[in-house]
Amino acid sequence: MIVNIGHSALILALFVALMQAVIPLAGASRNRKKWMLLGRRSAAFLFMLVSISFAALIYAHASDDFSVLNVVENSHALKPMIYKISGVWGNHEGSMLLWVWMLSLWGFFVERAKNLPLPLQARVLAVQGMIGFGFILFILLTSNPFLRISPAPLEGMDLNPVLQDLGLAIHPPLLYAGYVGFSIAFCFAVAALIEKKVDAGWAALIRPWVLAAWIALTAGVASGAVWAYYELGWGGFWSWDPVENASLMPWLAGTALLHSVVVLGKRSALGNWTVFLSILAFSFSLLGTFLVRSGILTSVHAFASDPARGIFILALLTVAIGGAFLFYGWRAPQVPSGAGFSAVSRETALLLNNVFLFTFCMTVLMGTLYPLFLSALDLGSVSVGPPYYRAALLPLLAPFTLLMGAAPLVAWRKGTLKNLSIPLTLTGMLLVIFFPLLREKPLSLLGFGMGGWVILATLHDAWKKTGNKAPRSYYGMVLAHAGFGLLMIGITATTLWGQEKILWMRPGDRVEIAGRQLAFLGAHERPGPNYEIKTGVFTVDGGTMTPEKRWYPVQEKMTSEVALQLKGFGLLYLVLGDQDTDHPERWAVRVYYHPLVLWILLGALMIAGGGLVSFTDKRRTP
Amino acid sequence: MKKKQRLYFILFILASLAAAVGLSLYALQDNISFFYSPVEVKALQDKFSPAVAVGRRFRLGGLVKKGTLQKRRDTLVVSFVVTDEVNDMRVGYSGILPDLFREGQGVVATGSLNEAGVFIATDILAKHDEKYMPPEVAKSLEKAARRKK
Numbered sequence: 001m002i003v004n005i006g007h008s009a010l011i012l013a014l015f016v017a018l019m020q021a022v023i024p025l026a027g028a029s030r031n032r033k034k035w036m037l038l039g040r041r042s043a044a045f046l047f048m049l050v051s052i053s054f055a056a057l058i059y060a061h062a063s064d065d066f067s068v069l070n071v072v073e074n075s076h077a078l079k080p081m082i083y084k085i086s087g088v089w090g091n092h093e094g095s096m097l098l099w100v101w102m103l104s105l106w107g108f109f110v111e112r113a114k115n116l117p118l119p120l121q122a123r124v125l126a127v128q129g130m131i132g133f134g135f136i137l138f139i140l141l142t143s144n145p146f147l148r149i150s151p152a153p154l155e156g157m158d159l160n161p162v163l164q165d166l167g168l169a170i171h172p173p174l175l176y177a178g179y180v181g182f183s184i185a186f187c188f189a190v191a192a193l194i195e196k197k198v199d200a201g202w203a204a205l206i207r208p209w210v211l212a213a214w215i216a217l218t219a220g221v222a223s224g225a226v227w228a229y230y231e232l233g234w235g236g237f238w239s240w241d242p243v244e245n246a247s248l249m250p251w252l253a254g255t256a257l258l259h260s261v262v263v264l265g266k267r268s269a270l271g272n273w274t275v276f277l278s279i280l281a282f283s284f285s286l287l288g289t290f291l292v293r294s295g296i297l298t299s300v301h302a303f304a305s306d307p308a309r310g311i312f313i314l315a316l317l318t319v320a321i322g323g324a325f326l327f328y329g330w331r332a333p334q335v336p337s338g339a340g341f342s343a344v345s346r347e348t349a350l351l352l353n354n355v356f357l358f359t360f361c362m363t364v365l366m367g368t369l370y371p372l373f374l375s376a377l378d379l380g381s382v383s384v385g386p387p388y389y390r391a392a393l394l395p396l397l398a399p400f401t402l403l404m405g406a407a408p409l410v411a412w413r414k415g416t417l418k419n420l421s422i423p424l425t426l427t428g429m430l431l432v433i434f435f436p437l438l439r440e441k442p443l444s445l446l447g448f449g450m451g452g453w454v455i456l457a458t459l460h461d462a463w464k465k466t467g468n469k470a471p472r473s474y475y476g477m478v479l480a481h482a483g484f485g486l487l488m489i490g491i492t493a494t495t496l497w498g499q500e501k502i503l504w505m506r507p508g509d510r511v512e513i514a515g516r517q518l519a520f521l522g523a524h525e526r527p528g529p530n531y532e533i534k535t536g537v538f539t540v541d542g543g544t545m546t547p548e549k550r551w552y553p554v555q556e557k558m559t560s561e562v563a564l565q566l567k568g569f570g571l572l573y574l575v576l577g578d579q580d581t582d583h584p585e586r587w588a589v590r591v592y593y594h595p596l597v598l599w600i601l602l603g604a605l606m607i608a609g610g611g612l613v614s615f616t617d618k619r620r621t622p
Numbered sequence: 623m624k625k626k627q628r629l630y631f632i633l634f635i636l637a638s639l640a641a642a643v644g645l646s647l648y649a650l651q652d653n654i655s656f657f658y659s660p661v662e663v664k665a666l667q668d669k670f671s672p673a674v675a676v677g678r679r680f681r682l683g684g685l686v687k688k689g690t691l692q693k694r695r696d697t698l699v700v701s702f703v704v705t706d707e708v709n710d711m712r713v714g715y716s717g718i719l720p721d722l723f724r725e726g727q728g729v730v731a732t733g734s735l736n737e738a739g740v741f742i743a744t745d746i747l748a749k750h751d752e753k754y755m756p757p758e759v760a761k762s763l764e765k766a767a768r769r770k771k
Contacts, residue, residue, distance in 0.1 A: 233721070355635050359642040366646050370654070381657035381758050383681060384650065391649035396642065502698055502717055549721075558721040577718035581693070588698055588718045 003068055006056020007146035010097075013049040013104075014136045016042050020107075020129030024122035028194075036122035040111045043125050046132060047108035054088075054101045057145050061088050067152035070094060070145040076158035076554055078530040086169035087159045092293060092309070093145035095172060099289065100135050102173075102180040106213075107132070110184060116205060123191035124184070131183055134316045142309045158554040161531065167227030171220060175247060178217025179285040182254055184209040186282035189275045190324060193331040198275055203265035206278070208615065210261055214254045215611035221247045222604035233560040233575045235500065235592040237600065240386045245368045246288030249361055253281040256357035263350045266412060269341060270351065272332045277354070279328060283321040284361070290317050291368070342414040349407035356400040363392045401450040401488065404481060405457030423457035430456075447492025454485035476614030483606025490599030493569075499593040502577075506586050514593035516540055516567060523576070523587060530554065536576040536587060540565065547576040570595035655732060657681040659762035660709035663735075674735060682711060682741050683730040683759045686748075691725055701740070704729060706766035715743040723748040728759040 020042035027035025060068045061084050064077045074091045075084055083090075089098040107128045110121065139145070188206045192198045224247065229237040238244060257277040263270045294310025341347035367384040375381050409419040431438070431449055438444045458481040465474070501513055507522040521537040531550045538545045545563040552559070563574040570593055577588030656673060658666065658680055666674045674680065682704055690703035701714045702725070713731050723729065723746065731743035 351631065355638055359639060362639070363642060363646045366643075367650070370650060381761070382654040383657065384654050388646075388649045388653035391653060392642070392646040395645060504696065504698065560721055575718070582695075590718055 002056050003060050003065060003146055003148075006053045006060075007144075009049045009052040009056070010136060010140065010146070013046055013053065014133065014140060016046045016049060017129045017132040017136055020046060021126055021133055022129075023126075024129075025126035028119040028122040028126070031119075033118070036118050039122040039125040039129075042129070043104075043107040043111040046129075047104040047111075050097075050101050050104040050136075054097055057094060057097060058085055058088050061085065061094075064156070066154065066156055067148055067150070068145075069147045069149045072149055072153055072156045074159050075156040076530060077155060079158060079164065080529050082166070082169060083159060083164045087163070089172050090159050090163040090168050091145075093139070093143045095176075096135070096139050096143050096293070097145055098172065099176050099180060100132065100139060102176045103128070103132055103135065103183060105177075106181055106184050110187075110209075120188075120191055120195065120205070123194055124187040127187035127190045128183065131187075131320065134320065138309075138312050138316060142312050158530065158552065161550065161552040161555060161557045161559045162231060164530075164552075164559075165227070165231055167223065167231060171223040171227050174216055174223055175220030178213050178215075178220045178254075179247075179250060179288060181209070181213025181216055182250060182278075182282040182285050184213065185257065185278040186324065189278035190327065192275060193327055193335070196331065196335050198264070198271035198335050200265050200268050203261050203274065207261050207265060210254065210257055210278075210281075211611055211615050214251075214258055215608050215615065217247070217251050217254060218604065218608040218611060221251055222601070222608065225604075226601060230562050230564065231559075233562050233590075235498075235573055235575075235590070235594070237597075240367070240384075240389045242368050243292050245364050246291045249364055249368075250281050250284035250288060252357050252361040252364070253277060253284050256354045256361070257281050259350050259353050259357075263347055267341065267347055269347055270354075272335060273354070275332065275335075276328060279321075279324045280361075283317075283324070286313075286317045286320060290314060341412075344410065344417065345415050346407065346410050346412045349403060349410055352403055353400075353407065356396060356403070359396060360393060360400075363396075364389070367392070398446060398450060401454055401484075404484065405454040408477065408481070409457060409461050419461070420457070423453065423460045426456045426460070427453045441496040444492055444496050447496070448489055451485040451488035451492065454488070455482045458482050458485070472617040473614040476610045476612070476617070478610070479613055480607045480610025483603040483610060485603070486599045486606065487603030490596045490601075490603055493596035494594045494600065497595045498597075501591045503589060504580065504586050505589045506583075511589075511591060513572070513591050514567065514570065514595075516572070518545075518572075518574075518591060520587070520589065522585070523579075534576070534579070536574075536589070538563070538574060540572065541567070545572070545574050547574045549576050549579075566598070567593070568595075571597045655679050655681050657683055657730070657758045657762075659684050659706040659759075659766060660704060660711040661706050661766050662762070663711060664709045676737055677734050679732065679734050681730055681732045681758075682713065682743075683728070683762060684711075685759070685763070686723070686725050686727055686729050688725045704731065704741075706762055708766045711741055712739075713741045713743050715746055717746075720746055720748045730759065 020039055023035050024039025027033070027038065057070070060071050061075055062081065064071065064075065064084075066072050070091065070093050074087050074094075079087065087094075089095040107125060110116070110124055110128065113121070116124070185206055188202070188209065192202055224244070225237040257274065260270050260274045260277055264274045290310065290313045293313055367388050370384055371382050405423065406417070406420055409423075410417065427449060430452055431445060434448070438448060458478050462475070462478045499513055501511060503511060505511065505520040507520055510517050510519045512518070518538055518540045521539060523534055523536045525532065525534050527533070528550065531552045534549045534551075535546050536548070538547075543565060545565055547563040548561040550559045550561060560575050565572045573592040573594060575590040577590055580586040580588070658674070660682070663674050663682065672678065684704040684706040687703040687705040687710060692701050694700070697716070698718065699714065699716045700719060701712060703710045704713050705711075713733075715731070727748065730747040731741065732745040733741055733743035736742050
């Protein structure tokens, strides 16, 4: 019954979205207030309907309703409740419903916004309605999570064990909130092109939306990296996998947008470019959805996917992105352009920031899509690995971070570079002090130098400004930039000084890593809720570490739970490998030591936190 | 003045984009690895193609042939046979196999051939979700099946 209500609500939502797409748009161009207000009503109604639908699916999963195919394929009565709920979006159909729910939620926020002129709001909601219509249609036609199965089986097939983790409850919702959040900037851009009005006022209106989506996406990408780090057991947090790139590209475009909005708001320059980036950021979100959901690229991450559905998303993608860019090409030249600025100024620095971020984005795009082009032209099947990204991105990262530290120290309109001397000297001094340590890995001079430079330059400027009441958004920037510096230092240290050992261990065996003795005491077995556990017991420095291997009988799959322990400046990372079939007391063991790896997490948290601090800036102006 | 400045900016942006594209193309050249199934490796070897020369990195994919997984005593060296049901190829690997590695299931190994014609893998990617097989493996199995006919 509840499942039927959910299904009907989604069908009804399709029509409401269609109404939202058409009527407010017509109302705004003919200046009919009632029609425009209808856009607001339908946005609220759409949110309600999609929420009912989503809640119904959650209910079906939570109550083990095995008459629903989606529940049968992805759930099991013995699965713990938290994974029954997060398992709703651990599969293609449910995750698309989460996507649409996020979309309707953002639409609802726009409906609630008090500061928007009615015609602009109506147009934004109309474009939102179009996107919603496309994706709800996609769900109903190709990915319906409410399909029934008859006769209903007694038990489900369980969820992919890799996904039975807290990460599934956190990472996809945050990531989708960010992905879909950029749809609002996209809608604002299309609305601005219709109104031919791109100015500082528009920038002030759009900024909180860009910021909110960007915070969510930052947190989403970071939580994904953390999850991959402890779940996949290969000791890394980023492998330049296509699915990872799919989340990085909208982040890069969104970061560029966040900075160009500042220029537009402060100096009325870069208007058309900002509109372009608004369209681009969401285009990458759509591309990401396509890459992940179509399964056309080999990924190390676990996804159920179906190429047939990819075609539909590809069509949606073409219509949305192609349409928006065509419209942009037609309208952008008609939008009046803004003010100019001098060569050494904050505007120039931010423009350069955009050039860099745009270039990063294109480089990642090229690496991600290159295999697709080759295979489409039947030139062979290739993969593009981390060496490509290192070779293409690292040379650009150095000038980029140099700029990042310098930009906030340069004044608007016409600035000088003389403020840079103190932080430059400080960075140089620190490098000299640490030179004996860094000498063994020359690349670390670059990584630490750049990270240290960003932190020192940013903090130096903040310290100088403490007296004269800088706005809160300034401190948000300080926090985020310093976080990026920490992130760079963390990545450099982990990559260059990380240690790895793989070996067989019998009870009583010891291994030395990073100057510490790790001893293997033995392994024991016990049952878990829907799996069996084999635990290895190790001691190091008097503490114990217990990595596990879990066997999920329903799916006949094995997963590893790594053991982590903070040691000095780094993290000890322990994975239990295979049990020797001939000598069952013997286990393959993988040990890593990752120095400063937590700085990466701390840096990412500071970047997202900086966004939050800026967001709470009451003036809401850039 | 304003116009001229804008021109410089655009020139600068174009120059840096060109540099980036050049850089990425250069990086692409050396850092991509091709994917072959055993039958394709055989065909390339017959032509003495440099693509599968000793030491040249590529990715080998197919199914892990049942009953071929061997472990060497006291080391972490394993070997197994990858098949596309037409041709077979022996793969050697030192390290811990992924949790999802299983005989009869799809696998993608990255590495290169040694003098003895054994594929020495440095990375093993395995998935055996009934809903998921690396797309390349699925495709190569299809191709090999067609050749068999």
